[in-house]
Each structure stands twice: as structure tokens, then as C-alpha cells.
Amino acid sequence: MQTPVILLSGFLGSGKTTLLLSLIQESKRRGLRPGILMNELGKRDVDGTILEEHADIQVEKLLDGCVCCSRKSELPYSLALLQDQRPDVIYIELTGVADPYEIKTVLHGPEFRNCLKLHHTITLLDAENALEYASRFSADKRLVQTLRKQLETADLIAVNKSDLVSRDMLAKIENMVRKHNMTAKLTFTTYSRIPLPDLLQGISPKASNSHAPTVAGAITKPVQVHSAIPDGHRHGASETSGSFSRVGTVTLTFPRQSPERKLSRERLESFFQSWGDSLMRAKGHVALDQGGPVRLVQYAGGRTSWEDSRYPGSPYLVCIGMDLNETQLKETWAALFR
Numbered sequence: 001m002q003t004p005v006i007l008l009s010g011f012l013g014s015g016k017t018t019l020l021l022s023l024i025q026e027s028k029r030r031g032l033r034p035g036i037l038m039n040e041l042g043k044r045d046v047d048g049t050i051l052e053e054h055a056d057i058q059v060e061k062l063l064d065g066c067v068c069c070s071r072k073s074e075l076p077y078s079l080a081l082l083q084d085q086r087p088d089v090i091y092i093e094l095t096g097v098a099d100p101y102e103i104k105t106v107l108h109g110p111e112f113r114n115c116l117k118l119h120h121t122i123t124l125l126d127a128e129n130a131l132e133y134a135s136r137f138s139a140d141k142r143l144v145q146t147l148r149k150q151l152e153t154a155d156l157i158a159v160n161k162s163d164l165v166s167r168d169m170l171a172k173i174e175n176m177v178r179k180h181n182m183t184a185k186l187t188f189t190t191y192s193r194i195p196l197p198d199l200l201q202g203i204s205p206k207a208s209n210s211h212a213p214t215v216a217g218a219i220t221k222p223v224q225v226h227s228a229i230p231d232g233h234r235h236g237a238s239e240t241s242g243s244f245s246r247v248g249t250v251t252l253t254f255p256r257q258s259p260e261r262k263l264s265r266e267r268l269e270s271f272f273q274s275w276g277d278s279l280m281r282a283k284g285h286v287a288l289d290q291g292g293p294v295r296l297v298q299y300a301g302g303r304t305s306w307e308d309s310r311y312p313g314s315p316y317l318v319c320i321g322m323d324l325n326e327t328q329l330k331e332t333w334a335a336l337f338r
């Protein structure tokens with residue numbers, strides 16, 4: 001029996017992890033065992049930590065690159081590891097700059113066509129920003145192309161964050177979506193509240209089959225290639241294709257033993273704003289000047305939100321953006337603590 005796979009796609013900060021959390025909760029409610037693969041552009045696993053904290057679930061992770069390009073060779077092995085856990089359904093959360101079509105080709109390839117079955121490809125849009133992507137990112141043709149592919153490949157498109165825009169804006173987004181995809185189901189959501197019974201229709205718990213052959217054993221584990229570029233790498237296709245997106249990541253850490261912690265919410269929020277459109281997304285667990293435990297901060301679509309966090313490790317912040325100047329970013333970051 002083939003395991004159904006649901007792909008979650010959509011630009012940075014559009015609401016994929018929010019949807020994944022509800023999907024996991026609904027799956028558990030129905031007695032389904034979900035298998036989860038999360039792909040993050042950055043080296044640090046913010047979303048995986050959120051899931052482990054909120055949904056108490058183990059996640060298979062592919063960090064520091066995108067499964068549609070630099071991490072593509074690792075996708076089959078990760079899928080095989082998940083499949084060997086005998087889940088009833090697999091959710092794959094792609095990075096915000098991934099082309100879901102590339103992942104579909106792997107799922108339909110000879111290694112998986114008999115054991116996995118694509119159930120849905122969902123693309124989420126940030127209603128507040130989606131109409132401006134094409135002009136805002138016009139300098140990065142590959143990114144604009146990828147965002148178009150995210151729309152074209154989906155069978156369900158959720159215009160999320162609809163609480164932040166007018167009805168007029170929603171109508172404009174609908175027109176834009178229909179130019180790229182006439183057939184996908186379209187829904188307008190807040191906090192990614194898609195009707196989950198429709199989405200999970202046809203998925204039921206499997207009879208356990210502990211004697212089924214393992215898949216991972218049949219797939220060679222890819223050799224881990226450690227990039228010579230420690231961070232701030234570029235997302236893109238293989239080097240030979242010559243088509244690189246200009247989106248990269250920079251991870252910022254906190255100064256050790258800072259005698260006075262000077263980072264306030266306001267300072268951090270103006271730090272985000274100061275980079276304009278070049279900073280597309282930031283997220284991390286940060287230590288603020290009031291002391292106390294670290295807080296989860298999310299900067300997406302120009303808005304900052306804060307949540308409590310039980311993250312036990314050292315604080316950090318992952319920044320994702322176009323043509324990020326790592327040196328300048330790190331210098332400005334260090335100045336926040338002086």
C-alpha cells in the first residue's frame with residue numbers, strides 16, 4: 001500500500017509550519033501516525049524545534065539548503081528513512097524558495113512510485129505581500145520563476161493571512177492566482193485554517209506490517225558534503241545550471257557572557273526593518289534585556305511576532321534574504337550589544 005504524501009509549499013513566512021502543526025494535531029486525533037520531513041534553508045532548525053515543542057513529535061530534518069536543489073540528492077534517503085517508520089501519512093514542509101515540481105519528480109521516480117503517492121500539493125500565499133513578489137524580487141529571476149512554479153504546481157492554494165488585508169485585495173490575489181492556475185482549489189484562510197477533513201480524506205491508519213522490507217536499506221546514503229562556505233550560501237539549482245537564486249541565509253549568535261544584555265524588542269524590531277526588502281525572513285530564539293527565558297521571534301512579511309519558548313539551547317537568529325551582506329549584517333548585529 002502506498003503512503004500518501006502531502007507537500008506544503010509557499011514563500012517564506014506564508015504559514016507552512018502553522019499548517020503543519022494543525023495537520024499533525026488532526027492526524028493524531030484521527031489515530032494516524034504522521035511522518036514529517038522538514039527542510040530549512042538555514043543551519044539552525046527553528047521550525048523543527050517549534051514542532052517538537054508544540055506537537056511532541058520527532059521530525060526528519062534536512063537543514064542548510066533546499067531539497068529542490070543543493071540538498072536534492074539527500075531527499076531519497078530521508079524519504080526512505082521516514083517510510084521505514086511506517087507512517088500513515090507523510091508531510092513534507094519545503095523551504096520558502098523551493099520548487100515543489102522538483103520534489104514531485106522524486107516522488108514519481110522509480111525508487112518511490114510503488115510506496116509513496118502524492119496526495120496533495122498545497123501552496124500558501126501571504127495575502128499581505130503576494131501581489132508584490134514579482135516586482136519586489138524582479139532582480140532575482142530564478143526566485144520569481146520559483147514562486148510562479150509554487151502556484152502552478154499546487155492542487156490547493158490557500159491565500160493565508162487574509163486577516164491582514166481588505167476584501168478588494170483578496171479579489172486581486174484571486175485574479176493573479178487564476179492567471180497561473182485555473183484548476184487548483186482556492187481557499188482564503190487565517191492562521192492556515194484549511195478544512196482538514198477534506199485534506200485528509202481517504203487517509204486511514206495502516207494495519208501494522210513490521211515484516212515489510214525496509215526502503216532505506218535499498219538506498220545508498222548520500223555522502224555529506226560540507227560546504228566550503230560556512231553560511232550565507234546561495235539557494236539555487238545545481239552549479240552547472242548557472243541559475244542561482246540570490247536568496248541566502250546568515251545565522252547570528254549572541255555574544256558570550258555579555259555583562260549587560262542590551263537587546264530590547266524595539267532594537268531588534270528596528271534591526272529587522274533597517275534591511276528593507278533584502279531581509280525576507282528572520283526567526284530564532286533570542287535573549288532579551290529583561291532577562292528570563294529566551295523568546296521565539298518571527299519576522300515575516302515585514303511584521304514581527306513574539307512567543308514564549310522553552311528552547312533550552314544558546315540563543316540565535318537566522319536571517320534569510322536576498323543578497324545579504326554577511327559582514328555588514330554581523331557588524332550591525334554586534335553593535336546592538338554595545
Ligand SMILES: Nc1nc2c(ncn2[C@@H]2O[C@H](COP(=O)(O)OP(=O)(O)OP(=O)(O)O)[C@@H](O)[C@H]2O)c(=O)[nH]1
Pocket residue numbers: 010011012013014015016017018019047095096160161162163164189190191192281298300305
Ligand atoms: N496575522 C497572521 N499571522 C499569521 C498567519 N498565519 C501565520 N502567521 C504568522 O506568520 C509567521 C510565519 O508563519 P509560519 O507558519 O512559520 O510560516 P512558514 O511558511 O512556515 O515560514 P518559513 O518556514 O520560514 O518559510 C508566524 O509568526 C505565524 O504565527 C495569519 O493568517 N495571520
